[in-house]
Amino acid sequence: EAGVTQSPTHLIKTRGQQATLRCSPISGHTSVYWYQQALGLGLQFLLWYDEGEERNRGNFPPRFSGRQFPNYSSELNVNALELEDSALYLCASSLRGYYTDTQYFGPGTRLTVL
């Protein structure tokens, strides 16, 4: 069974540009989560999508947005990039409706803002 996939692996942008990160969940999983892992800040929850809707949002500005498509894949958009947006962005997926809602992570997209 294929795991969570993310693209691209690496992304280099300059300040002020927009970045788009993509995630495909494990087959059958309907929930997708986005986390940011920045140096010195640890792993922080960004967004949660389920059944095409945004269900929860972390403490991030509105220029961090995303969506979930009918096939449950997801996109994270970061507008007006700032230097501190440089981080590893991890996507996870889970299957809701079971006893445990374990989140399985993808390999991440490393975003560098110059």
Place this chain on the structure above:
Amino acid sequence: AQKITQTQPGMFVQEKEAVTLDCTYDTSDQSYGLFWYKQPSSGEMIFLIYQGSYDEQNATEGRYSLNFQKARKSANLVISASQLGDSAMYFCAMREGPTNFGNEKLTFGTGTRLTIIP
């Protein structure tokens, strides 16, 4: 206050020895879930083990076991017979509230870097 505390920034352990990674948590919810993940240098977070707050038995998955002490609010990960491939960052995480209740975000600790020495 920190929701998840991992007090060991780094640990060095001899190959084949057992190792315990500490994790304490803070929540007022009665229902919650505790997770351990491994992050090798490649960056991917690998799920290791899960413990629900109402589970009476400690969780086990192969060489991994979770020493769950609810009254002390601790959920230590025990790795038996450590291997060189166990060298990685290890994160403890918590989901507050019951499953499927809209609380599915995970709060992570700062991690412990484990190095296995041959």
